[in-house]
Every structure is written in C-alpha cells, then in structure tokens.
Amino acid sequence: MKQIAVISFTKKGAELNKKLCRGLILSDTVLLGFSMEKYMDEKEEKTLDSFTSIHKLMEELMKPPAEFECLSGLVFIGACGIAVRAIAPYIQNKAKDPAVAVVDEGGNYVISLLSGHLGGANELTKQVAAYIGAVPVITTATDTRKVFAVDSFAVKQALYITDTAKIKVISGALLNDEKIGIYSEYPVSGQLPAGLGHENQSKGICISATEGLQPFHFTMHLLPKNLIVGMGCKKGVEPEIMYNRLQKIFSEKGLRMERICKLCSVDIKKEEPGLLKLADKLGVDFQTYTVKELQQVSGSFTASAFVENTIGVDNVCERSAALGSGYGKQLIAKVSGEGMTLSVYEKEYQINF
Structure with missing residues (x-):
C-alpha cells in the first residue's frame, strides 16, 4: 500500500488537509495528514496527526524503514518555499524521489x-486539483509542449x-524536433506518438529484457516489470535474509x-512479517x-510430501508464481534454502500506445 503525506501549516490549510484525507480516493494509496499542533481541533474526530516542527516531522518520516524513497508522495499545503526547504536534505535522484x-x-x-514523471x-497534481476544484500547475517541458515523455511512458507501461x-x-x-527510434522485443499496439519511429535513428529507446542490446548508437534501455516471485517460508524468517537470498x-x-x-504465496502466510516487509522493500x-x-x-511442479502433509498442497512457490503470472513462463524453478523456497515466472507483456 502506497503512502502520501499531506502536511499543512495554518488553520485554513488544516481544513483543506482534512478534506483531502477524508475524501480524496487514490488507487492503492493511504493519505496521512499532518497539521501544526496549534491548529488541531480536539473536539473533532481526529483525522490529522500533529507536529510542532516541520524539520522534526521530516526526520520522523525519514526514519528507517520509512525512508524518503518509500513514500510515494508528499503534498504540502502552504508556500512553495516551505516545501523546498523541507525536502531539500532528502532529495536523491529521479529514480528514488517521490512525487511532491x-x-x-x-x-x-x-x-x-x-x-x-517518474514519481x-x-x-x-491533476488528481488533487480535480478533487478540490483548483488549477493544476505543471511546468515540465514535454507536458507543456505535448511532446512524448519517456519517463511518464515508462511509469504507465510498467x-x-x-x-x-x-x-x-x-x-x-x-523537444528539438529530432526523431527518436523505438525497438521492442514485445508486441506493440496502438499508434506511435509523434516523434517516435521504427526506422533507424541515431538515438532511441529499447524495450527488452536484455540490457546488452544496442539497436541505436545512443540506446536508452527499458526493462519490463513482469516477473512474479512465488515464495514459501518457515515462520519467522527475517526479511533481510529473504531479500539477500x-x-x-x-x-x-x-x-x-x-x-x-508481484510477490505471491499461500494464504496461511498472508500475515507473515517477513513476506510483508519483503514486498514493501521491493x-x-x-x-x-x-x-x-x-x-x-x-502444470508440472516440484513436489514436497512434507509441505503437502503440513498445509495441504505439494508446492507453494512454483504454483503461486504460475498462478500470479497468469500461467506465464517459468524462469527459475523451485530453489530451497535458508528457510524458504522461491520460484520466478515471467508473465506476458505488451506495449500499448
């Protein structure tokens, strides 16, 4: 479940904060509201948590395992300057920074x-603006010029x-009106956006599971997020051990x-701390x-009489990965060790413009 922190600094801001946290519905996302303590209304049902210092609040939000990169977004209700100063110490790069x-x-x-784009x-911004009836202000050049944005494309296409x-x-x-090539090992449907072409170009994007491909002199590689990990484990296996394995x-x-x-398993493991934390880390x-x-x-799976006698099914990792992938291709058969079993399947994938 993704988390977005909504932070306000004034009484009027707190009212808007409560409106967002109570009513804005975002897919697979929880809104966490924070208001300056002096603007909290104790008589009302508590929707917001209080803070006295924005810097201390940011430090609290940043404490492991809730690292900055684990937040999917931050919404500040107030001046841009406050937001800039609050996030400045935690900015890393395009791949890790959340939406702000x-x-x-x-x-x-x-x-x-x-x-x-990536975050x-x-x-x-569009979703919040639509909900409160505000004007969205977006300044990225590809958006203002209505030019294909490869990072937005990557997010939407997983x-x-x-x-x-x-x-x-x-x-x-x-943005300089150059043509960009596109190469894909996967099926492509729909009409290519302006500026993209299948013909040879000096620069282009390559959609492939193989990073070594260089279809263009300057090649930007995009890897599909289409691997499903099936996992079974003994009770109490630490998430760090799972991750390292x-x-x-x-x-x-x-x-x-x-x-x-996606991470998959059997339902008797749905509350297993290690698996939950592993999924969160991933x-x-x-x-x-x-x-x-x-x-x-x-299908054909690596059976275990012990597992079958214990929970009622002969294999967890391969069967759950096969089901989770929609009966995709097995890339890694059952591997056992360190109190766990795992298997990896690849689900079918295609690009949709």
Missing part, C-alpha cells in the same frame, strides 16, 4: 514541484529505466530485481492464494 506537490491554503492552485507528481540520466537526452532530442539468485540468473512486479503487491486455488493450478 504544493497547494496554496486557499485551494486555488496545485503545483507539481518534484518528480513530475508521478504531475498525475498527483517499465524500469536502467539509466535515468538518459531521460534528458531523449526528451531533449524530442532473492538478490543472490537473481544475480546468478542474470535477472534484475527491478523487474519484479515496492510490489503481495498476493496470496488459498490451498484449493493452488491445488487447482495445472
């Missing part, structure tokens, strides 16, 4: 301040950008962890299936 938007306390304007600030520094080269070329196996198989889009959904659902999965 600023709303004036009158609710007239919503400004996309940081991570407009989703532009989309967040693609991982291997080198975010190349975004500005591709975007800069498009997964990382080691992915490295051995030449796969990128950033391609993982930034993916954790989906579980009943024993009956797993029993009904067709």
Whole structure:
C-alpha cells in the first residue's frame, strides 16, 4: 500500500488537509495528514496527526524503514518555499524521489514541484486539483509542449529505466524536433506518438529484457516489470535474509530485481512479517492464494510430501508464481534454502500506445 503525506501549516490549510484525507480516493494509496499542533481541533474526530516542527516531522518520516524513497508522495499545503526547504536534505535522484506537490491554503492552485514523471507528481497534481476544484500547475517541458515523455511512458507501461540520466537526452532530442527510434522485443499496439519511429535513428529507446542490446548508437534501455516471485517460508524468517537470498539468485540468473512486479504465496502466510516487509522493500503487491486455488493450478511442479502433509498442497512457490503470472513462463524453478523456497515466472507483456 502506497503512502502520501499531506502536511499543512495554518488553520485554513488544516481544513483543506482534512478534506483531502477524508475524501480524496487514490488507487492503492493511504493519505496521512499532518497539521501544526496549534491548529488541531480536539473536539473533532481526529483525522490529522500533529507536529510542532516541520524539520522534526521530516526526520520522523525519514526514519528507517520509512525512508524518503518509500513514500510515494508528499503534498504540502502552504508556500512553495516551505516545501523546498523541507525536502531539500532528502532529495536523491529521479529514480528514488517521490512525487511532491504544493497547494496554496486557499485551494486555488496545485503545483507539481518534484518528480513530475517518474514519481508521478504531475498525475498527483491533476488528481488533487480535480478533487478540490483548483488549477493544476505543471511546468515540465514535454507536458507543456505535448511532446512524448519517456519517463511518464515508462511509469504507465510498467517499465524500469536502467539509466535515468538518459531521460534528458531523449526528451531533449524530442523537444528539438529530432526523431527518436523505438525497438521492442514485445508486441506493440496502438499508434506511435509523434516523434517516435521504427526506422533507424541515431538515438532511441529499447524495450527488452536484455540490457546488452544496442539497436541505436545512443540506446536508452527499458526493462519490463513482469516477473512474479512465488515464495514459501518457515515462520519467522527475517526479511533481510529473504531479500539477500532473492538478490543472490537473481544475480546468478542474470535477472534484475527491478523487474519484479508481484510477490505471491499461500494464504496461511498472508500475515507473515517477513513476506510483508519483503514486498514493501521491493515496492510490489503481495498476493496470496488459498490451498484449493493452488491445488487447482495445472502444470508440472516440484513436489514436497512434507509441505503437502503440513498445509495441504505439494508446492507453494512454483504454483503461486504460475498462478500470479497468469500461467506465464517459468524462469527459475523451485530453489530451497535458508528457510524458504522461491520460484520466478515471467508473465506476458505488451506495449500499448
């Protein structure tokens, strides 16, 4: 579940904060409201948490494991200057920074301040503005010029950008009316946006699971996030052990962890702390299936009599990954060790313009 912190500094701002936290519905997202303590109304149902110092609040939000990169967004209700000073110590890069938007306390304007494309600030700005009847202020050049934005495209198509520094080269070329090539190992449907072409170009984007491909002199690689990890474990396995084990196996198989889009298991493990924390660290959904659902999965799997006698199904990791991927392609068969089993499947993928 994603989290967005909404922070206000005045009485009027607190009212707008409560309106957002009580009514704005965002997919798979929880809004956490924070108001200056002196503007809290103790008689009302508590919607907001209080703070006395914005710097201390930011430090609290930043404490592990709630690192800055784990927040999907921040909405400041107040002056842009306050927001800039508050986030300045925690800004890292395009790949890690969350969406940051600023709303004036009158609710007239919503400004996309940081991570407009990859972090989703532009989309967040539009959603907040639509809900409160404000004007969205978006200043990214590709949006104002209505030019194809490769980073927005990557977010919408569930693609991982291997080198975010190349975004500005591709975007800069498009803004200068240069043609950009596109190469994809996966099916492409729909009409290509203006500026993109399949013909040979000096610069282009490559959508592939193979990072070594260089279809263009300057190639920007986009990897599909279409890997499903199925996992079973003993009770109490630490998430760090799970993560390190997964990382080691992915490295051995030449796969990128950033391609993982879902973690799956059996429903008796739906409250297992290690699996929940692993999914959170990976930034993916954790989906579980009943024993009956797993029993009904067709295919050839590595059976375990012990597991079957214990929970009622002969395999958890492969069956759950197969089901979670929609019966995709098995990339890693069952691997056991350190109190866990895991398997990886690749689901079908295509680009939709």
